[in-house]
Amino acid sequence: MPKGEDMKIFVINGPNLNMLGVREPEKYGKKTLADVEREVRAYLEDRDAECVFLQSNHEGELVDMIQRAYYEGGAGIVINPAAYTHTSVALLDALLATSLPTVEVHITDPDTREPFRRISYVREACIATVRGLGTDGYTEACRILLEALI
C-alpha cells in the first residue's frame, strides 16, 4: 500500500444479494444491499479504510472482482459468495491466487439449513467465517479483517 493512502477493503457480494430487502425477508432481513453498503462504508471509513463494495450475479464476474482486489492493491476481502459458496472451485482458486486475507460472511447460518448449504468451498481460503448474524455480520467481518491487518 503506497504511503499515506487508506487501506482498501473489497466487499464482494454474490448472486441474489442485490435483492436483499425483497428476498425472503424472514431469512435475510429487511435491509437492502444499499443499506448494508452504507453501514459497511461508514464502519470502514471511521477506521480510515476505503471500501470498494461490489455485487454480481455471475460467477466469472466475481472471479474478476477478486482478481481486481489483488491488482488494485486491496489489503483484504470480505466476501459473501451466496449460492456460489457451495459450488464454486473457481472462487476458491481466485481467493487462493490473490493470497489476500479474506473473511467469509453469510447473513443466515447455512450450517443449520439444507444439507447442500453445509459445504463451503471458499472457507479453505478464509481466515474466518461470520454466519447467522443477519446483515450485521458484514461489519463483524470487517472488524475481524481489520484486526488481522493491523
Ligand code: DHK
Ligand atoms: C446467501 C445465499 O444466497 C445462499 O445461497 C447461501 C447466504 C447463504 C447467506 O446467508 O448470506 O446459502
